[in-house]
Amino acid sequence: MYSKIAVGNVKKSFKDYAIYFLTLTLAVCIFYSFNSIGSQKALIQMKSVSKLMKVMSYVSVFISIILGSLILYANNFLIKKRKKELGIYMTLGMGKRKISLILVMETFLVGVISLISGLILGIGASQGLATFALKLFDVPINEYNFTVSTGSIGKTVLYFGIMFLLVMIFNVFVISKYKIIDLLTAGKKNQDVKFKNSTIYLIAFILCVGSLGFAYKSILKVGFNVLDPMVLISIAFGILGTVLFFFSLSGLILYVVKKNKKVYFKGLNIFVIKQINSKVNTNFISMSLICLMLFFTIVSLSMGIGFKTVMDAGIKNATPFDASISVRKNDGGYNIEDVLKKINFKISKNEKSVVHNEYLIGMNASDFLTTGDFKTDKVVFVKLSDYNKILKFKNEKEVNLTRDEVLILSNTDKFMKPINEKIKKSNKINIKGKEYLIKNTEVIEENLQTSYFVSSFFTIVINDEFLSGYKISNSVLNVNYLNKNREKYNKKYQIRQDYGKGGTIIGISKDGAHSEKMVTTNLLIFIVIYLGIVFLITSMAVLALQQLSEASDSVERYKALRRLGANEKMINKTIFVQTLIYFSLPVSLALIHSVVGIKVTSNLINSLQETNINFSALVAALIFIVIYAGYFYTTYVGYKNIVRNNL
Structure with missing residues (x-):
């Protein structure tokens, strides 16, 4: 039974x-x-x-x-x-x-x-x-x-x-x-809906606009730099603005529409407006949370695949050699060949190698570039003889420089664009009070060692005599394998250990860097897509259930409409309109948030590698539309059934 x-x-x-x-x-x-x-x-x-x-x-x-x-x-x-x-x-x-x-x-x-x-x-x-x-x-x-x-x-x-x-x-x-x-x-x-004074809603809306305006402006200015406290402040103001938006929305809509009598008293608009206001007024916290989850979904799905493209291009640029091993000490240091002898690290006959040294002379990128924030980015100097050894190692043509000429290297968009702008305006650069001629007409895109990330941010190649009085900050040995037993040599170069006082030995293989980056990148992509889709389903489900709850609570109101002469077509239209508006409100604000979020994320990714997110954005849009449309239609049909069965 x-x-x-x-x-x-x-x-x-x-x-x-x-x-x-x-x-x-x-x-x-x-x-x-x-x-x-x-x-x-x-x-x-x-x-x-x-x-x-x-x-x-x-x-x-x-x-x-x-x-x-x-x-x-x-x-x-x-x-x-x-x-x-x-x-x-x-x-x-x-x-x-x-x-x-x-x-x-x-x-x-x-x-x-x-x-x-x-x-x-x-x-x-x-x-x-x-x-x-x-x-x-x-x-x-x-x-x-x-x-x-x-x-x-x-x-x-x-x-x-x-x-x-x-x-x-x-x-x-x-x-x-x-x-x-x-x-x-x-x-x-039935739940009593209590509306506060319209002035309170107006003040809340003004504060909402101010909070969101400040959040958008701040995050666009500082970018997604997690070390900058303004990022967290911007996020906090964005959340506050979102909550204030939905809190003020119920009273603001009612106030604005009431002023327009033609709209307010047309058809069953007065009923629809009251229904929407009552639901937003009681659910503004959940709608704010839904909006933020949808924002995360849109940004994560749009940027996920594009991020993979960027990381693949980045790892290719960051690994010009089969392996690299370096010893770094910023305040003056060691030569990699001497260090390898002391730790009994030997280069075999099946490995071809070349050594170069890098120097810091106390100059930052901001000393040369006027656009952008480069105060903490140090300029690396390399001897011409070392650079020519690298070119010869790669079977490329060597270069000649006079005492008054330099070359500028970089492989990061963040630096390449302003450097190229600098070269176009003037092909001269002042180094320690002396003017030098930049021989290359545009920045040379090159990494001087294999690493996990592109590491040649701002590198200047200069004549050997200039660097004779400076200490080595980073000494690098680059290696290419001469046989196919890559796994054996890859294990050999996976090194990370301290050396001496303040020195660090780091060894990286191309295959190891690629494998690590693949794990990190793919893991991040799967997690954000997984969370994004779950957040999307959760958001749509909560919106749908809230609307169906509204249908059950409003049965008596629809009975009153029927007694007043409203036919089934008119009632179905009010159901469709209020369901569409209720679903659209959090989505609309989430899309506005997403424009800013995608812009900031794109700037971060493009600073490493120029990319096009059109394909991933299209895939994200299709996923979003399919799930959104499915929930909207199912909610509309369910709402109609509840009302029809109780009339």
Whole structure:
């Protein structure tokens, strides 16, 4: 008997609250897809993928907390909407234990259905994600195999099983606290909406504009420099401005529209405005949080793939040699050849090497460049003879300089653009009170050693005599392998140790740098995409559930509209308009935030390597539109069904 009631209730819930099942199915799908990445045979043996999966397992715990909270929120919404039904069960003599048993059965059925549908959808989605992973890890696409990860299925069932178990416990606890009178009269209790003086909303809106204006201006000025305290201040003002925006919105809309009588009294606009205002007024905190999550989603999805392009180009520019080993000491130092002899590090016959030294003479980039903030960026000097040795080592033509000539090297956009502007304006540069002629017509794009990042920010090649009185700050040995046994030599050059007083020996191989960067980059991409999609689903689900809650609370109002002569078409139009407005409000502000966020992030990425994010932005837009449209349409249909079934 009780199982029949539970099955009947689930069927009814599918019809009226499809958004709940859509959210559960998508949550299972996303969770399985991202946890099954490592199941591809072509990726299983890669150490970088195993590291990725370890981190993803920790991220999945955080994701499960978010999804679990969302499921509890959605379940709580459903319970509130069914108070009258549960009250009738009690009136008919059914005890709280029996009602709890029905709810447990319902939760179990919903869990099984959601897991099955979500896993089926996830198995399909994971194949697309797997091909994306192959591309990220530079594995040929013909290595792809259709796979179903039993381990990920087990993990998904376990995590979501725990979530549904918590829901069952929550339902039993909630039912135990309810009284019959509260359940039966729940439908007659409407929340009183209290509007403050319009002046308060106007002041809040002015403060909102000021806060957001300050946040945008500050972050665009300082960029995403985490060491600058203005970044945190800008973020704080951005959050404050977002909250003030939604707080002031309810009163401001009502005030502005009331001034325009033609709009206010047209059709059922007065009803729509009151509905929107009441919901925004009571949910401005959650709408602010939704807006910020959508902002993160848009920026992360837009920049994720573009970031991969930049890092790939950057690592290529940063690794011109098979390996490099250096000893660094800023206040004067060591020669790499002497250091290697002392630590008994030998160069074999199968390795070709070249040595060069770098010097600091107490000059910063700001001494030469007038545009940009370069006060802390030191200019590195290299002897002409050392630079020619590097050119010869790379089988390139050597250069000649007179005593009054220099060359300028860089391989970072942050420096290359202002240096080129400097050269175009004047091909002369003042070094320690003497004027030198810049021989190159534009900056030479070159890295003088293999490293994890492009390290030639602002390098000047000058005649040997000029540097004769200065101490070495960094001494470098660059190596190319002469045979194919790269793994043996790669291990040899993976070194990091202290040397002497204040000295550091660092060894890096091209393959090691590429592998480390691939792990870091791909890990970051997967995490931001994973979080972005989960935040998007969570945001849309909360908006949808709030609207469906509004539908249940407003049934009496729609009955009044029907008695006043409003037909079904007019009522459906009001439902469509208010659902569209409610969904659009947080999205609109999130898009404005995202314009600034993408601009700042693009500037940061382009300072390392010029890139085009059009493709990743298009992919992000498609993902966003599909999920947004799906939730909007499902919410609209669900809202109509609730109203129609109660009229």
